[in-house]
Amino acid sequence: MRIMFVTPAIRWPLQSGGDIRQWHTLRALQECSELDVIVFQPSNVPLPEDLYSHCRNVFTLDGDLLRFSAGYSRQYSSTVGRYQLALGRLKPFEFLGSVDQQQRRWFSELVEREKYQAVWISKAATAMCLGWHDPRKTVLDGDDFDSVREYFLLRNSPWYGAKAANYLNVIKLKAWEYYLPSRFAYLARCSEADRRRVPRHNVVVIPNGTEIPASAPSKEFYGPPRVLFVGSLGYQPNAQGLDWFLQLVWPLIRQDCPEATLDIVGGGADPATYNAYSQHGVRAHGFVEDLQPFWQSASVSIAPLLAGGGTRLKIIESLAQMTPVVTTTIGAYGLDLTRDQGVFCENSPVKYAEQVSRLLTNREHAEARTRVGFTEVSDKYDWDSIRRKMQELVKKVAAH
Structure with missing residues (x-):
């Protein structure tokens, strides 16, 4: 069986949920076929050749083709130009x-x-760049809904002159997302909740996942109770949610637990950005390849998202590392996980702070919940089983 995989650049080491999903897609397709790959690789970033060493052919295209052209960028940067783009395209x-x-x-x-x-294509923008649609042999991994992410980002941001143009863009984006299933053999989404947004016969669920340890990891608590944030701060919903947490939630937690510390782990922003909070138990580490020491010592993790689409890998990973997680309704969207399994949803700063403080001071309660959560994510969100789903889908397409 011969397959073509088309993907945006996969950053190595893996730095974001998108990188992780694309990497596991690559692995799944390599395992079941003779694979050619097209990578939209930025011209100033070397291709991680070891990543594609088992592929038959690797073709590279300029990753900048997935971005605005220089002309569109100039137009978008002005209020009038942005309205022209929104209304004229x-x-x-x-x-x-x-x-x-x-x-x-x-x-x-x-x-x-x-x-x-x-043919398996990762991301709708990639297919659009190639001008490609094929209702017979192509799977489009749409992952999450960009319109949902953009809507919540707009709703939680202050007013600015071009904001109405961005709202109009969300409407157009939603219309295109509704239209996508008719252009491809199958459209993959990452949760059942997302599938129900456009419930067509050829929309399938390929969830996000995590690497599941052979047994439930043991914790090594030492020093003050530690809160952990893991996520790419180059992803706007993560940066927006962390700002909300630091400004409105963290001061309340420190009132209840003055000795509590917060570790911020993730690339995409200069760690010095968070120096202003360093006197309040906050430490920013930037991108870290080995997260294990942070998971072992964390009493609770946070995913304070006010916007976003799809499902959060960090929540699944937290439970796989036996760490309860406090998130928001949006953060937990699409995940079949509850408080009984160690995922606590709170949307107000006061309630959010109370829940984090409760978990910091009652570790036995937290451990009982996360042990149930570990079993749940092992059953539903193991990348090994998800890759098998990808292979079953591509074989189904190839058989027709």
């Missing part, structure tokens, strides 16, 4: 990457010449 901003007709012809001819039995 059929496609939403997210799909206005550079159009290269020669590249589109090359891709179409490659698929025709090589006679791939299936």
Whole structure:
């Protein structure tokens, strides 16, 4: 079986939920087929060749093609220009990457010449850049709903001159997301809740997951109780939610637990950004390859999201590391996990702080909940079983 996988660049070491999902897709397809890959790799970032060493052919395209062209960028940066883009273009901003007709012809001819039995494309913007739609042999991994993420980001941000243009863009984005299933053999979403947003016969659920340890990890508590935030701060919903937590929630936690500390782990922002909080038990570490020491010592993790789409890998990973997590309703969206399994949802700063403080001071209660949660994520969100779902889907496409 011969398959083509088309993906945005996968950063190595893996730095975000998108990188992790794309990497596991690559692994799944490598295991079941003779695989060719097209990577939209930024020109200033070397291709991690070891990542693709088991692929038959690897083609690279300029990753900047997935971004606004220089002309669109200038237009978008002004209020008037943004309204012109919103009103004068059929496609939403997210799909206005550079159009290269020669590249589109090359891709179409490659698929025709090589006679791939299936094509798997990661992200709708990637398919749009290639001008590709194929209702017979192509799986589009739509992952999450960009319109949901953008709507909540707008709702939680102050007013600015072009905000109405961005709201109009959300409407267009939602319309395109509704239309996507008709353009591909299958459209993958990462939760049942997302599938129900566009309940077509060819919309399937491929969840996000985590690596499940062979047995429940043991904790090594030492020193003051520790709260842990893990996430890419280059992802706007993470940065927005962490700011909300630091400004409105963390001071309340420190009133209840003056000795509590907060570790912020994730790339995408200069750790010095959080120096102002360093006198209040906050330590920013930037990107860290080995998270295990942080998970072992954390009493509770947080996912204070006010916006976002899809499902949060950090919540699943937290339970796999026997760490209860406090999040919001939006943060827990799409995950079939409850308080009984160690996922606590609170939306107000006061309630959020109370729940974190309660878990910091009652470790026995937290451990009982997370032990149930560990079993649940082992059953539902193990990447090994998710990769098998990917393989079953691509084999189904190839058989037709």
